[in-house]
Amino acid sequence: xxxxxxxxxxxxxxxxxxxxxxxxxxxxxxxxxxxxxxxxxxxxxxxxxxxxxxxxxxxxxxxxxxxxxxxxxxxxxxxxxxxxxxxxxxxxxxxxxxxxxxxxxxxxxxxxxxxxxxxxxxxxxxxxxxxxxxxxxxxxxxxxxxxxxxxxxxxxxxxxxxxxxxxxxxxxxxxxxxxxxxxxxxxxxxxxxxxxxxxxxxxxxxxxxxxxxxxxxxxxxxxxxxxxxxxxxxxxxxxxxxxxxxxxxxxxxxxxxxxxxxxxxxxxxxxxxxxxxxxxxxxxxxxxxxxxxxxxxxxxxxxxxxxxxxxxxxxxxxxxxxxxxxxxxxxxxxxxxxxxxxxxxxxxxxxxxxxxxxxxxxxxxxxxxxxxxxxxxxxxxxxxxxxxxxxxxxxxxxxxxxxxxxxxxxxxxxxxxxxxxxxxxxxxxxxxxxxxxxxxxxxxxxxxxxxxxxxxxxxxxxxxxxx
Numbered sequence: 001x002x003x004x005x006x007x008x009x010x011x012x013x014x015x016x017x018x019x020x021x022x023x024x025x026x027x028x029x030x031x032x033x034x035x036x037x038x039x040x041x042x043x044x045x046x047x048x049x050x051x052x053x054x055x056x057x058x059x060x061x062x063x064x065x066x067x068x069x070x071x072x073x074x075x076x077x078x079x080x081x082x083x084x085x086x087x088x089x090x091x092x093x094x095x096x097x098x099x100x101x102x103x104x105x106x107x108x109x110x111x112x113x114x115x116x117x118x119x120x121x122x123x124x125x126x127x128x129x130x131x132x133x134x135x136x137x138x139x140x141x142x143x144x145x146x147x148x149x150x151x152x153x154x155x156x157x158x159x160x161x162x163x164x165x166x167x168x169x170x171x172x173x174x175x176x177x178x179x180x181x182x183x184x185x186x187x188x189x190x191x192x193x194x195x196x197x198x199x200x201x202x203x204x205x206x207x208x209x210x211x212x213x214x215x216x217x218x219x220x221x222x223x224x225x226x227x228x229x230x231x232x233x234x235x236x237x238x239x240x241x242x243x244x245x246x247x248x249x250x251x252x253x254x255x256x257x258x259x260x261x262x263x264x265x266x267x268x269x270x271x272x273x274x275x276x277x278x279x280x281x282x283x284x285x286x287x288x289x290x291x292x293x294x295x296x297x298x299x300x301x302x303x304x305x306x307x308x309x310x311x312x313x314x315x316x317x318x319x320x321x322x323x324x325x326x327x328x329x330x331x332x333x334x335x336x337x338x339x340x341x342x343x344x345x346x347x348x349x350x351x352x353x354x355x356x357x358x359x360x361x362x363x364x365x366x367x368x369x370x371x372x373x374x375x376x377x378x379x380x381x382x383x384x385x386x387x388x389x390x391x392x393x394x395x396x397x398x399x400x401x402x403x404x405x406x407x408x409x410x411x412x413x414x415x416x417x418x419x420x421x422x423x424x425x426x427x428x429x430x431x432x433x434x435x436x437x438x439x440x441x442x443x444x445x446x447x448x449x450x451x452x453x454x455x456x457x458x459x460x461x462x463x464x465x466x467x
Contacts, residue, residue, distance in 0.1 A: 008031075016144050016173075061083045106168050107182065111167040114184035116206065118190075119340045123315050126147040144171055174197065203224065214235065255280065326465060332453065358445045391428075
């Protein structure tokens with residue numbers, strides 16, 4: 001693909017669009033874009049950052065698409081009726097969905113590490129990025145989350161790296177089926193669980209993804225992923241936070257509220273390394289093992305990979321402390337499906353303090369698909385003194401089925417003898433959280449696909465400081 005071409009991103013502020021735009025801009029392409037949030041006056045720092053990178057921004061009214069020479073790229077949220085799409089068709093511009101463009105760039109790289117799975121993709125991608133960077137491999141990286149190790153005053157939205165090395169690292173998404181487009185050299189699968197598609201669909205997608213790789217990195221601790229080891233017709237590297245039967249496994253796991261450390265052992269040959277991460281939770285041990293396994297498949301020694309991973313400080317909105325006020329800690333977290341929510345609650349419950357849980361579902365579709373699973377997840381993972389407060393999903397219009405609401409989830413959780421309530425508006429949820437919060441409590445703000453959740457968490461800290 002010629003980097004001299006001109007690209008226009010409709011929905012450029014999205015978590016999957018922004019890093020892709022930055023990669024193209026970093027490789028010398030002309031990039032412009034529009035976004036509904038920009039038109040609404042929201043998330044100004046993000047758009048100011050894009051402009052500083054030399055990316056021109058336009059209203060989402062079609063005015064930025066004027067030539068057939070432009071390549072029009074749109075996010076999944078940009079429907080055919082949006083003026084940008086109409087303008088692109090009128091101009092005769094090539095029309096690409098975001099995953100189509102990403103797959104073209106990814107598949108053209110000499111070495112391709114694709115990170116897949118229901119949970120942990122962004123963190124594992126960030127870990128691989130960090131260790132390859134520290135090992136001097138200068139990777140290009142596409143991540144759906146900001147990688148904190150790469151944040152600087154001039155790069156506050158560091159969800160992409162533009163490197164000169166031979167490796168392209170990217171998280172790949174199964175939720176829209178686009179995982180089928182990628183041809184990885186190394187295919188990493190952390191876990192497989194119900195999220196956006198049926199389990200039968202997911203099994204087929206992940207099996208096909210693994211089948212196209214030279215090496216598959218697979219998690220033995222997840223039943224569905226472990227099943228891929230049996231059917232995979234490619235070389236596999238397995239990992240486990242529990243079992244010494246895996247090719248790479250952890251021992252001596254030591255947890256703290258803000259970090260975790262462990263020893264990693266390679267079954268064949270007995271090589272060992274010690275790893276210390278500035279992120280908490282056993283689930284991050286699993287993510288780190290996936291990253292180390294990918295690094296081994298790439299050719300790094302375990303000792304070199306382990307040293308390079310030292311000091312990994314996480315990705316934004318993954319158990320990130322937004323602040324502490326009047327003895328109450330506010331935590332900002334991306335958890336939005338049952339697996340992620342369970343991991344977050346397990347990590348937090350390893351240490352003292354009641355949890356006040358704000359959960360904003362990431363769409364009415366997932367809410368309907370996983371209604372029973374959400375109820376079971378909170379019912380199984382909350383403690384009796386925890387409180388769940390839910391807002392309805394953010395709705396920007398369209399034809400989505402809104403028949404299942406957050407109240408139906410909280411009603412099911414209450415039926416299991418736990419404290420849960422729902423409010424249609426998030427502002428009312430904030431009022432209730434501030435009212436309930438007492439010293440020693442931890443408020444965890446959970447949800448995805450809405451950047452304003454971080455602002456909401458920061459505002460809670462400010463309100464609590466004046467309580």
